[in-house]
Amino acid sequence: MSVTIRRIDERFARHEEMLALIKGSFAYMDGVIDPPSSAHRLTVATLKDKIRDEIGLIAEIDGWLAGCAFLRPEPEFLYVGKLAVAAKAQGTGIGTRFLAESEVIARQLGKPGLRLETRIELTGNHRRFAAWGFVRTAERSHAGYDRPTFIEMQKSLA
Numbered sequence: 001m002s003v004t005i006r007r008i009d010e011r012f013a014r015h016e017e018m019l020a021l022i023k024g025s026f027a028y029m030d031g032v033i034d035p036p037s038s039a040h041r042l043t044v045a046t047l048k049d050k051i052r053d054e055i056g057l058i059a060e061i062d063g064w065l066a067g068c069a070f071l072r073p074e075p076e077f078l079y080v081g082k083l084a085v086a087a088k089a090q091g092t093g094i095g096t097r098f099l100a101e102s103e104v105i106a107r108q109l110g111k112p113g114l115r116l117e118t119r120i121e122l123t124g125n126h127r128r129f130a131a132w133g134f135v136r137t138a139e140r141s142h143a144g145y146d147r148p149t150f151i152e153m154q155k156s157l158a
Helices: 015-029 044-053 094-108 123-131
Strands: 003-008 055-061 064-073 078-085 113-119 135-140 150-156
Touching: 003 094, 015 044, 015 064, 015 078, 055 094, 064 094, 078 094, 094 113, 113 123, 123 135, 123 150
Parallel strands: 078 113
Antiparallel strands: 003 055, 055 064, 064 078, 113 150, 135 150
16 A cells, blocks of 8 residues: 655645545544534635645545645644544554654744644544654633633644
């Protein structure tokens, strides 16, 4: 099995497939996290905006869309968001390869590190990101919540 990671741009035309990938790979969070994932609010139109405004990465296995991630430059970091890997492609190293490519892009942009956010309830994700070198830097709340709903994690590239 050969996995190809590549950047995409506005010429990308597989929006429905990517939307299904994101929603499918975030579905396990339903009933686990509160508030619900922002993946539920994604549409083809908002996905097109995301592709236009951010740096999109995809993983393909023999042409099949197996994963995606979106990177957004911030003043001090490169933010990693909507990292999604299809269930049948998990464990193949796609997430690790997305993070490696994110590091390359961050360095090209002169960013000293990566930043991401993950829900407080998703302790398995916390462990996975920690294994990839991320450290917890803050606990935050979504608007209207009086308890932490997500954590911020950062990875220094120094």
